[in-house]
Amino acid sequence: MAELHPMCTPLESLLGTWRGTGRGSYPTIDDFGYAEELVFGHVGKPFLSMVQRSRDLLTGEPLHAEAGYLRALPDGAAELTVAQPSGVVEVDVGSVTKTSDGLIVELESAQVGLTPTAKSVTAVQRRLSLSGSTLVSELWMAAVGEADLIHHVRSELSQ
Numbered sequence: 001m002a003e004l005h006p007m008c009t010p011l012e013s014l015l016g017t018w019r020g021t022g023r024g025s026y027p028t029i030d031d032f033g034y035a036e037e038l039v040f041g042h043v044g045k046p047f048l049s050m051v052q053r054s055r056d057l058l059t060g061e062p063l064h065a066e067a068g069y070l071r072a073l074p075d076g077a078a079e080l081t082v083a084q085p086s087g088v089v090e091v092d093v094g095s096v097t098k099t100s101d102g103l104i105v106e107l108e109s110a111q112v113g114l115t116p117t118a119k120s121v122t123a124v125q126r127r128l129s130l131s132g133s134t135l136v137s138e139l140w141m142a143a144v145g146e147a148d149l150i151h152h153v154r155s156e157l158s159q
Contacts, residue, residue, distance in 0.1 A: 002044030022155025033057035087118030
């Protein structure tokens with residue numbers, strides 16, 4: 001395996017496969033539970049790859065998937081690009097903060113691109129919080145007629 005690029009050192013603790021469960025809600029849909037898998041990898045370049053998949057907690061049916069790249073920058077900044085098969089593409093910017101027992105990655109959309117058939121998403125906010133051996137992944141979005149960022153999903157994952 002390739003050696004981790006030095007720029008990725010602040011994100012190193014995210015590497016691996018994380019699994020767990022979460023809850024989701026939004027004003028335009030019924031609340032739901034889900035199982036999630038979030039995988040961070042690297043190839044020796046100055047970014048981590050990210051692949052996320054979720055399934056309905058009760059039926060096992062696929063719910064969501066996305067893939068992207070997370071970059072840590074020298075000044076504590078972070079950038080994330082994400083593509084979703086639903087036709088949504090995000091360019092997110094934010095920060096990586098080391099904590100006493102983990103890290104926090106906070107990101108907000110700088111741009112959201114949509115295919116002609118994608119549901120309207122105008123803004124996204126993400127937060128990854130690693131504390132000890134637990135990774136909490138949260139997402140807020142402004143979408144489908146809701147102008148403000150609204151908490152959408154939260155999962156607790158472990159390796």
